[in-house]
Amino acid sequence: MIASATLNLPTKFRLIRLELAREPRHPQGDSHIGYTVVAPLEKDGRLDIETARAFKEACRVVRFHAAREHEEGYLRRRPGGSWAFHYDFDDGGEDDDPAYRLGDHRFVRGEYVTLQEDEGEHTYRVVSVEPL
Known part of the structure; x- marks a missing residue:
């Protein structure tokens, strides 16, 4: 899905990879x-x-x-200016992973992003940012 969505986009678009940062259940983080x-x-x-x-x-x-x-899913700007990762499911359900101050974060290798997921808050490390 991502590859087909990247045709003819402005050069500002990037492919960003976030991986789970260190936390109690994953003391070394997790690249998977x-x-x-x-x-x-x-x-x-x-x-x-x-x-x-x-x-x-x-x-x-x-x-x-x-x-x-x-x-x-999609990156969506929510009412009030916050951001979330939004998913629509085949059964008609939806899910959002709200991102804490995502608009203020810098997507630069080594920086961190915090997301609120169903099982709680998790921090992810920006491991790559590549042109499309």
Whole structure:
């Protein structure tokens, strides 16, 4: 899904990989748990809000986990200006992983992003940011 969504996008779009950072249940972090995100970034690594709004359907996310099926969704700006990773399911259900101050984060290798998931809050490390 991500590959087909990346054709003819502005050069600001990047492929971002987030991996689970160290936490009590994963003292070394885990490269098999995380997210792949396609989103436009400003030069400083922050989300480009205007480009994301103009190319809303191209702002994609894949949640990956070694023990579960991958889930494909979208990066969405929520009412009030916060951001979330949004998923629509075949059964009509939805799920959001709200991101703590995602618009303020810099998607630069080595930085961290915190997400609120169903099982609690987790921090992810930005491991790569590549042009499409």
